[in-house]
Amino acid sequence: MNRVTFLFTFFILTGCHNAHKTKEVVSSTPIYTSKGITLHVLGTIQDGGSPHIGCKRACCQLLFENPDKTRKVVSLGVIDHDNNKTYLFEATPDISSQLRLLSEAGDKTKDAPDGIFLTHAHMGHYTGLTYLGREALGAKGIPVFTMPKMASFLKTNGPWDQLIELKNIVLEPLQDKNAVKLSEELTVVPFLVPHRDEYSETVGFKIMGPDKSVLFIPDINKWSVWNTSIVEEIRKVDFAFLDATFYSGEELNHRDISEIPHPFAIESIGLFKDLPTNEKKKIHFIHFNHTNPLLDNTSEAHQTVIENGFHIASFMDTFTL
Numbered sequence: 001m002n003r004v005t006f007l008f009t010f011f012i013l014t015g016c017h018n019a020h021k022t023k024e025v026v027s028s029t030p031i032y033t034s035k036g037i038t039l040h041v042l043g044t045i046q047d048g049g050s051p052h053i054g055c056k057r058a059c060c061q062l063l064f065e066n067p068d069k070t071r072k073v074v075s076l077g078v079i080d081h082d083n084n085k086t087y088l089f090e091a092t093p094d095i096s097s098q099l100r101l102l103s104e105a106g107d108k109t110k111d112a113p114d115g116i117f118l119t120h121a122h123m124g125h126y127t128g129l130t131y132l133g134r135e136a137l138g139a140k141g142i143p144v145f146t147m148p149k150m151a152s153f154l155k156t157n158g159p160w161d162q163l164i165e166l167k168n169i170v171l172e173p174l175q176d177k178n179a180v181k182l183s184e185e186l187t188v189v190p191f192l193v194p195h196r197d198e199y200s201e202t203v204g205f206k207i208m209g210p211d212k213s214v215l216f217i218p219d220i221n222k223w224s225v226w227n228t229s230i231v232e233e234i235r236k237v238d239f240a241f242l243d244a245t246f247y248s249g250e251e252l253n254h255r256d257i258s259e260i261p262h263p264f265a266i267e268s269i270g271l272f273k274d275l276p277t278n279e280k281k282k283i284h285f286i287h288f289n290h291t292n293p294l295l296d297n298t299s300e301a302h303q304t305v306i307e308n309g310f311h312i313a314s315f316m317d318t319f320t321l
Contacts, residue, residue, distance in 0.1 A: 035081050035082050036081055036082065036185075036209070036210070036320060036321070037078065037079065037080055037081070037185055037186055037209035037210065037320070037321040038078070038079050038081065038105070038318060038319065038320055038321065039076060039077070039078050039079075039207065039209075039214060039239075039318070039319045039320075039321055040076065040077040040078075040079070040101070040102065040105050040316060040317070040318050040319075041075075041076060041241075041286075041313050041314065041315060041316060041317040041318075042072060042075040042076060042077045042088075042094075042098040042101055042102065042315070042316070043072035043073045043074045043075040043090075043092060043094055043098060043315065044072070044074055044286050044287065044288055044313045044314065044315055045071055045072060045073050045074060045287075045288055045290070046073070046074070046124065046245050046287050046288055046289045046290070046292075048123075048124070048289075048290065055290060059290075060290070070314075070315035070316075071315075072092070072094040072097065072098060072315060073090075073092035073093055073094050073124045074090060074092065074124065074125075074218045074286055074287045075088065075089060075090040075092050075094070075095075075098050076088075076089040076090070076207075076214075076216060076241070077089070077098065077101070077102040077105065077113075078186070078207060078321075079102070079105060079106040080182065080183050080185070080186050081106065082183070082185065083183050084106070085114040085115075085182070085183070085186075086102050086103065086106045086113045086114055087113055087114060087115045087116070087117065087182065087186075087188075088102060088113045088115070088116045088117070089116075089117045089119075089205060089207075089216060090116075090117075090118065090119060090124070090125045090126075090128075090218070091116050091118060091125070091126050091127070091128035091129045091132075091144075092124050092125065092127070092128045093123075093124065093127055093128055094128070095128030095129075095131050096131055096136075098128075099111060099112070099113060101316070105318075111137060112132075112137065112139050112140075112142050113142065114142075114143070115142070115143040115144075115145060115172070115182070116129075116142060116143070116144045116145065116169075117145045117174075117188060117190075117205060118144065118145065118146050118150055119202060119203050119204065119205070119216075119218060119219060120150065120195060120197070120200050120201065120202035120203065120219065121150055121153050121198070121199035121200035122196075122219065125218075125219070126150075126154075129144070129154075129160060129163060129169065130159060130163075132163060132168045132169055133159065133162065133163050133166070133168050134162075134166060134168070137168075138168065139168045139169065140167065140168070141167055141168075141169070141170050142168065142169050142170065143169075143170050143172045144169045144170065144171055144172065145172045145173075145174050145180065145188075145190075146171055146172070146173070146174060146200075147174050147175075147176075147190065147192075147200065147201050147203055148173070148175075148201070149197070149199070149200040149201045150199075150200035150201065151171050151173065153199045153200050154171065155171070174190045174203070175190070176190065176191060176192045176203070177189060177190070177191050178190070185209060185210040186207075186208070186209060186321075187207075187208045188205055188206070188207055188208070189205065189206040189208070190203040190204070190205055191203060191204055191205075191206065191228075193217060193219075193220045193221075193226060194220065194221040194225050194226055195219050195220055195221055196221075196261075202219060202220070204216055204217035204218075204220070206237065207321070208321070209320075209321025210321070211320075211321060212237075212238035212239065212319070212320070212321045213236070213237040213238055213239075213321070214237060214238065214239045214240070214241065214319070214321065215233055215234065215236075215237045215239070215240040215241065215242070216241045217230075217240075217241070217242050217243055218241070218243055218286060218287040219243055219245075219262070219287065220243050220262070220263065221261040221262070221263075222261055222262075222263050222267070223263050223267075223268070223271060225261075230242075230271070231271070231272070231275065234272075234275070234279060234282055234283065235279060237282065238282060238321075239282055239284060239319060240282050240283050240284065241284050241285075241286045241313060242263075242268065242283060242284070242285055242286065243262055243263055243286070243287050244262075244263075244264075244265040244268065244285035244286060244287060244288060244292070244294060244312075245262040245287050245288065245289050245292070246262060246264050246265070246289055246291070246292060247264060247265045247266060247292050247293050247294055247301045248264050248265070248266050249264060265285055265292075265294060265301070265305065268283075268285070269304070269305065269308055269310070272310070273308065277309055280308070280309035280310055281309060281310075281311070283310045283311060284310075284311040284312065284313040284317075285305065285310065285311070285312050285313060286313040294312050297312075
């Protein structure tokens with residue numbers, strides 16, 4: 001067995017085993033500031049969470065017995081401190097704790113955000129909306145920014161239609177590449193990306209503050225099937241949070257790779273390897289499956305990413321825009 005084959009086999013057998021060893025959280029207490037725009041990483045895990053349902057690996061058993069509070073499904077929070085507004089990107093199954101964190105980071109007392117932006121209709125990205133309904137928060141008129149197919153899906157299927165009927169949420173329309181100006185210093189631009197669009201289209205977001213901008217693409221098919229150059233898009237922003245669901249295809253084991261066409265982290269590393277150092281530093285990999293060795297900061301995969309000049313997104317990382 002050669003070294004590469006050995007490492008892939010090692011990741012399959014132990015990639016999840018050590019996954020409870022996460023890197024140090026940037027801040028264990030909320031970061032308060034009185035002005036400007038800040039972005040907070042509220043989750044980094046793929047839709048199914050970690051520990052993952054049906055997982056019988058030792059690491060999952062450890063996490064079931066001793067939950068890791070940093071293991072939350074992928075989400076970003078943005079705070080406009082000057083206007084006392086908060087925005088959530090993705091409504092995940094962890095929305096309750098994520099909204100609490102967002103409120104604390106913004107030094108606010110209200111429980112609801114001033115807007116929620118959805119990328120698509122896969123379970124980890126919109127099902128948290130249910131917690132805004134009468135059985136839980138009983139929210140009043142939270143703006144939910146959606147693309148046309150996503151809006152249609154919510155309007156014509158329960159229980160989402162009830163949220164609209166009871167005015168727990170109010171749908172705000174998005175259009176491909178049309179900017180949404182939330183304030184003088186905060187703008188969001190959605191853009192279509194290829195993905196498994198069973199119920200809705202899929203978008204990424206460009207989030208622009210007064211000084212810096214962010215690219216957020218938690219889910220996409222292979223970079224090669226997008227009619228846009230990801231390299232060029234990275235050059236246009238200051239930070240890029242990019243889909244790294246799997247480190248390599250070896251993690252899928254018995255699964256059909258064609259059914260899960262994410263860009264593997266090793267493919268992205270190869271694609272971005274010739275970028276200048278300052279461009280590589282913009283890239284923060286995110287949206288990790290529970291098998292992904294990047295969750296273990298002692299793994300060789302984790303070290304490979306860091307040594308190549310990239311970043312791995314961590315829970316509660318904070319950025320000033």
